[in-house]
Every structure is written in C-alpha cells, then in structure tokens.
Amino acid sequence: MQTKRTVFHSRILPYFLLAPQLIITLIFFVWPAAQAIRQSFLRQDPFGLKETFVWFANYTRLLDDPDYLNALGATFVFSVGVTLLSMSLSLMFAVAVNRVLRSGRFYTTLLVWPYAVAPAAAGLLWWFMFNPSVGIIPYFLSFLGYEWNHRLHTGDAMVLIIIAAAWKQISYNFLFFVAGLQSVPQSLSEAAAIDGAGPFKRFWTVIFPLLSPTTFFLAVINITYAMFDTFGIVDATTSGGPSQSTNILVYKVYADGFIGLNLGPSAAQSVILMLIVIALTVVQFRWIERKVQY
Amino acid sequence: MVENRPFLTFLTHLILIFGVLTVVFPVYLAFVASTRGATDFMTGIVPLLPGDQLSANYGYLLGSGESTAGAPPFMLMLANSLLMAILIAIGKIAISIISAFAIVYFRFPLRVLAFWVIFMTLMLPVEVRILPTYKVVADLGMLNSYSGLVIPVIASATATFLFRQFFLTVPEEMMEAARVDGAGPMKFFRDILLPLSRTNIAALFIIMFIYGWNQYLWPMLITTEPHYYTVVMGIKRLASVLDGDTQWNLVMAGVILAGLPPVLVIIFMQRLFVKGLVETEK
Numbered sequence: 001m002q003t004k005r006t007v008f009h010s011r012i013l014p015y016f017l018l019a020p021q022l023i024i025t026l027i028f029f030v031w032p033a034a035q036a037i038r039q040s041f042l043r044q045d046p047f048g049l050k051e052t053f054v055w056f057a058n059y060t061r062l063l064d065d066p067d068y069l070n071a072l073g074a075t076f077v078f079s080v081g082v083t084l085l086s087m088s089l090s091l092m093f094a095v096a097v098n099r100v101l102r103s104g105r106f107y108t109t110l111l112v113w114p115y116a117v118a119p120a121a122a123g124l125l126w127w128f129m130f131n132p133s134v135g136i137i138p139y140f141l142s143f144l145g146y147e148w149n150h151r152l153h154t155g156d157a158m159v160l161i162i163i164a165a166a167w168k169q170i171s172y173n174f175l176f177f178v179a180g181l182q183s184v185p186q187s188l189s190e191a192a193a194i195d196g197a198g199p200f201k202r203f204w205t206v207i208f209p210l211l212s213p214t215t216f217f218l219a220v221i222n223i224t225y226a227m228f229d230t231f232g233i234v235d236a237t238t239s240g241g242p243s244q245s246t247n248i249l250v251y252k253v254y255a256d257g258f259i260g261l262n263l264g265p266s267a268a269q270s271v272i273l274m275l276i277v278i279a280l281t282v283v284q285f286r287w288i289e290r291k292v293q294y
Numbered sequence: 295m296v297e298n299r300p301f302l303t304f305l306t307h308l309i310l311i312f313g314v315l316t317v318v319f320p321v322y323l324a325f326v327a328s329t330r331g332a333t334d335f336m337t338g339i340v341p342l343l344p345g346d347q348l349s350a351n352y353g354y355l356l357g358s359g360e361s362t363a364g365a366p367p368f369m370l371m372l373a374n375s376l377l378m379a380i381l382i383a384i385g386k387i388a389i390s391i392i393s394a395f396a397i398v399y400f401r402f403p404l405r406v407l408a409f410w411v412i413f414m415t416l417m418l419p420v421e422v423r424i425l426p427t428y429k430v431v432a433d434l435g436m437l438n439s440y441s442g443l444v445i446p447v448i449a450s451a452t453a454t455f456l457f458r459q460f461f462l463t464v465p466e467e468m469m470e471a472a473r474v475d476g477a478g479p480m481k482f483f484r485d486i487l488l489p490l491s492r493t494n495i496a497a498l499f500i501i502m503f504i505y506g507w508n509q510y511l512w513p514m515l516i517t518t519e520p521h522y523y524t525v526v527m528g529i530k531r532l533a534s535v536l537d538g539d540t541q542w543n544l545v546m547a548g549v550i551l552a553g554l555p556p557v558l559v560i561i562f563m564q565r566l567f568v569k570g571l572v573e574t575e576k
Contacts, residue, residue, distance in 0.1 A: 002398075002462060003397075003398055003399070003400070003401055003405075004398060004399055004462075004466055004469060005466050006466065006469065006470060006473070007399055007400050007401045008399050008400055008469075008473075008478075008479040008482075010400065010479060011402070013396075013400070013479060013480075014396040014397075014400035014402045014405075015396075015402070017392040017393060017395055017396035017400075018392075018393045018396045018397075018408050020388075020389040020392070020393075021389045021390065021392075021393040021412060021449055021450075021454065022393075022408060022411060022412070024389070024445065024446070024448060024449040025411055025412060025414070025415055025449045026411070027430060027446075028427055028430060028431075028445075028446040028447075028449065029414065029415050029418045029423070029427075029449060030411065030414065030418075031426075031430060032423040032426035032427040032429075032430055033418050033422075033423050033426070035423075035426035035429070036422075036423050036425070036426050039425075039426070089313070089316070092309055092313075093309065093310065093313040096306045096307075096309040096310045096313070097310065099302075099303070099306045100303075100306055100307065100310070103307075103310075107310045107313070107314065108564075109561060109564060110314045110317065110318065111313055111314065111317055112560060112564065112567075112568075113317075113557045113560045113561055114317055115504070115560060115571075116504050116507075116508075116553070116556035116557045116559065116560045117508075117553045117556070117557065118507070118508035118510060118526040118552060118553065118556075119508070119510065120510050120526055120527070120529065120530050121526065121529060121549045121552050121553050124529060124530070124533055124545065124546075124549050125320040125321065125323075125324055125549060126320060127533070128320075128323070128324060128327065128542060128545070128546060129320055129323060131542075134335045134340050134542060135340065136323065136340050139340070167316070167317070167320070170313075170316075170317065171317075172571070175568060175571060175572070176572070179572060193297060199297075199299065199302055228419050228421050228422075231421055231510065231511050232508075232510040232511070232526070232530075235510070235511075235514075235530065236529075236530045236533065250421045250422075253421070253422070253424065254421070254424055254511070257424055257425045258424065258425070258428075258515070263425070266425060267425070267426075270422050270423055270424070270425070273421070273422040274417065274418065274422045274423075277417050277418070277419065277422060278417045281416055281417050
C-alpha cells in the first residue's frame with residue numbers, strides 16, 4: 001500500500017494518531033459484530049440463564065421461517081422498486097438538465113435538496129400525501145375508482161414506502177448522472193447527428209452505453225441505500241405492516257431483537273445482513289478499481 | 295445541444311418542471327398543512343393554500359412541544375440535533391484526518407492491518423449490529439448522554455479514505471522542503487497539510503453534518519430521557535401517538551422544522567456539498 005517516497009521517522013507517533021479511530025472501531029464496530037456472530041451460534045433458555053451451542057440451528061430455523069422468507073421477498077421488491085424508480089426519474093432529469101444551458105443551475109438547486117431530508121421525515125411527507133382520509137393522492141385516485149388504503153392493502157403500503165424512499169434518493173442519482181453525462185464527449189453525439197441519428201436514437205445508442213459505469217455504480221449504491229438506510233422510512237410510516245408486507249430485513253432485525261428479544265435468531269439475521277453489506281461493498285470497490293484503469 | 299429543436303427544448307423544460315414539482319410539492323403541501331388549524335382537516339379534502347395558524351403552530355411546537363406525545367419542546371430537540379450533528383462532523387473529520395496522516399506519512403508495523411480495520415467500518419452499519427452495540431454502550435454507561443449519541447458513530451472509513459486520497463496527491467517536495475527546514479511531523483501537519491485540506495474539510499463537514507443531523511435509529515435506541523431527544527426522532531413520536539386523529543398541522547410543522555436546517559445548508563453551500571458528495575464516493 002502506498003505511502004510517500006520519504007516518510008517521517010517516529011516509532012510511536014503513528015500509533016497515537018491512529019489510536020482514536022482504531023479504539024472506536026474496535027469497541028463499537030468490531031467487538032459488537034463479533035458478539036453478533038458468536039450469538040448467532042448460541043441459543044438461550046427461556047430464562048436467559050444458560051446458553052447452548054447449536055451450530056447453524058438459528059440459521060436453518062430462520063430459513064424455514066415463513067416470516068423471514070417474507071421479509072426477504074419484501075426487501076427484494078422494495079430495493080428493486082426503489083432503484084428502478086429513482087434511477088429512471090433521475091436519469092430523465094439529468095438528461096434534461098444537460099440539454100438546457102442557462103437554466104441548468106437553477107433546476108439543479110431545486111432538485112438536489114431532498115438529499116438533506118431525513119428518511120423518517122421523507123416517510124412522513126408521503127404518509128401525509130397518501131393518507132386515506134386527508135391525503136391528496138387518495139382523493140384523486142378515488143375519482144379513478146381506486147380506494148387507496150395503505151393500512152389495509154399490502155400493495156399500497158409497499159408502493160408508499162417505495163415512493164418515499166425513491167423520492168429521497170432522486171437528488172443523489174441526479175448529481176451522479178449529471179457528472180456522468182458531462183464526461184461523455186460532445187463530439188460523439190455530433191458525429192452520430194451527422195450520420196443522421198435523431199436525439200432519442202443518439203441517446204440510446206451512444207450516450208446511454210457510455211454511461212453504463214455510472215449506471216452500474218448507482219445501481220449498487222441504490223440497492224445498499226434501499227436495504228440499509230431506509231429504516232426511518234419504514235419505522236415512521238408502516239412499521240412493517242399491514243400483515244408484515246413492508247417488514248424489510250433491517251426493520252425485522254430491529255423488531256425481533258429489540259421488541260421481541262429473540263437473541264439467537266436476531267443475531268443470525270444480523271450476520272446475514274453483514275454478509276449482504278460485505279458483498280455489496282466488494283462489488284462497489286471492484287467497480288472503482290476498474291474505473292481507475294481506464 | 296447538437297441541433298436546435300424547439301419541440302425538444304419545450305419537452306426538456308416540461309420534464310424539468312415535472313421533476314421540480316415532484317420534489318417540491320410534498321414539502322409545499324406539508325408547509326400548507328403546518329399553517330392550518332387542527333379542524334381544517336376534518337372536511338376530508340386537504341387544503342391547498344396556506345392558512346393563518348403559522349405562528350400559532352410553530353410557536354406551540356418550539357415553545358412547549360407536545361407533552362402528551364412524549365415530545366419535549368422543539369427548541370430543545372433542535373438544539374440537541376445541532377449539537378449532535380456538529381460534534382459528529384467535527385469528530386469524524388478530526389479522527390479521520392490524523393489516521394490518514396499516519397497511514398500516508400509513516401511506515402510502521404501493522405500499517406496495512408490498521409487500514410483494513412478502518413475499512414471494515416464500511417461493512418458494519420449500525421443496522422446490522424444493533425443489539426450488541428447497544429449492549430456495549432449500556433455497559434459503558436453511555437445511555438442518555440451526548441457522548442453516547444456521538445462517540446459510537448464517529449469512526450469513518452469514508453473520511454479516512456478521502457483524506458488519504460488527498461494526501462497522496464500533495465507533492466512530495468512539500469514534505470521534503472519542510473523537513474529540510476527542520477519541521478517535525480506535527481508541525482508539518484499543522485502548518486502545511488491542514489491549510490491545504492481546507493476545502494476538503496469544508497466539503498466533508500457538510501456531508502457529515504447532514505449525516506449526523508439525520509441520525510434516527512441510534513438516538514432512538516440510546517435516549518430514553520426527553521432531555522436528550524433529537525428532532526428527527528421527535529417528529530416520529532408526534533406522528534405515532536395519536537394515529538387515530540393525527541394532528542397533521544403539528545406533525546407537518548415538525549417535519550418542516552426537522553428538515554429545514556440541513557436543506558438550508560445544501561442550498562446555500564451547493565458547490566461544497568456536490569464536491570463532498572462526489573469525493574466521498576471515490
């Protein structure tokens with residue numbers, strides 16, 4: 001790993017400099033993670049007096065549990081929904097901003113700030129918009145003959161949290177798509193125009209393929225976001241309901257561990273989540289390595 | 295723009311206006327709701343124009359809060375959030391910049407191991423280790439305290455990587471010249487590296503401030519005394535207690551109060567914010 005060609009010589013100073021970061025990491029990250037892994041192989045008796053080593057029993061029980069499989073399915077639908085919705089809207093806005101010259105900055109300012117809104121607040125904003133009795137969207141939907149009720153209809157609840165989560169992520173995707181579009185050379189677009197390709201054809205055959213590194217990177221980031229940073233949205237709105245339809249994995253691990261106090265199975269869920277984050281991080285960093293080689 | 299097509303330009307603006315509406319409308323509606331009286335929502339149709347209860351609603355929330363919902367005055371929660379966000383941002387930057395300095399400017403045993411330990415924090419968000427982390431904090435007696443709100447979340451791999459990346463681009467000659475002039479490592483760090491990192495520190499501060507302000511799960515777990523509540527978790531309390539007849543005017547006023555500070559930061563420091571966002575993902 002890289003350092004400077006010449007370095008300072010000191011035997012203890014670097015350890016002092018690293019100490020605060022390392023101590024916090026070890027106490028609040030590594031040690032709890034190790035505890036979760038250990039706990040996931042143990043089972044407590046009902047009184048919490050004795051722990052027995054049960055190998056993978058917590059994991060196998062989890063994978064046989066219809067509630068857990070349901071949470072896996074909900075997480076999948078939710079992450080794919082958020083990623084597709086948010087990325088397609090952002091790409092559309094980014095392409096549009098890239099076309100307008102003078103007013104681009106103005107539109108950008110108006111589009112980027114939802115990044116700063118807390119997930120819980122974003123959830124409440126849409127919870128209000130979709131509220132069956134006072135919300136504006138159910139009011140219009142009722143003209144189309146649809147009775148919106150996210151407290152009763154499982155599909156409605158899922159759509160609600162997907163929209164809230166995607167809304168918050170638009171600004172992030174937008175900024176990265178704009179950066180990606182600006183790095184596509186204008187000359188390629190002009191060459192295609194001379195060959196007779198219209199704007200839409202140019203976009204799909206020239207620009208979009210050249211954006212694929214950005215698109216891939218954003219897809220990974222969005223899936224990570226949808227899986228791990230949306231706890232506040234679910235907690236502030238549906239709390240996993242109705243009938244567990246929006247009980248995504250991060251919410252379930254909290255509900256089982258903190259409210260249900262099911263230590264072993266909750267720890268096993270934590271470990272599975274850790275494996276998912278590790279996989280996503282590895283994919284993300286491999287992509288960055290490839291980008292550097294260009 | 296390659297060719298001039300009026301229709302396409304029109305379509306472009308239409309798309310952008312649609313985009314801006316998508317982003318702004320929910321907040322506009324929330325603002326309208328927050329200026330209304332509680333009875334305005336009984337009719338079943340949400341009002342679209344602001345009412346006259348703005349100062350009454352906000353004054354009530356800021357001053358006395360909603361004690362029946364277990365929410366202390368918003369003034370207190372906003373102050374807590376501000377303190378927490380600033381401490382988290384400063385803490386993350388401070389401990390990351392010195393670790394990056396150690397990793398780039400020194401060669402010592404276990405250097406690579408230290409780097410990987412820091413890297414691991416990326417793979418362990420709070421959400422995947424909730425219970426054991428809570429237990430550690432409880433054992434250390436840090437529940438219901440500002441140190442409990444701040445210290446467990448200030449380890450930062452992203453900030454360390456950002457500074458490492460930046461230090462690697464600082465010309466070698468800087469350090470050699472400083473050494474020839476007799477400057478030790480800490481003097482070099484303070485007088486040369488810190489001033490050079492100013493923009494990076496500012497950009498990172500914005501990102502970390504927003505991150506800190508929007509903390510939700512962690513404050514919710516470790517604070518049980520209203521005195522330590524932060525505003526983002528406070529609005530949820532406001533919303534959940536009276537779900538039957540939610541006081542939408544107050545809930546939405548709470549949402550606006552919780553969202554305003556970080557949004558203002560982004561709007562007024564857009565350039566630094568964009569820099570911070572793009573750099574931290576490298």
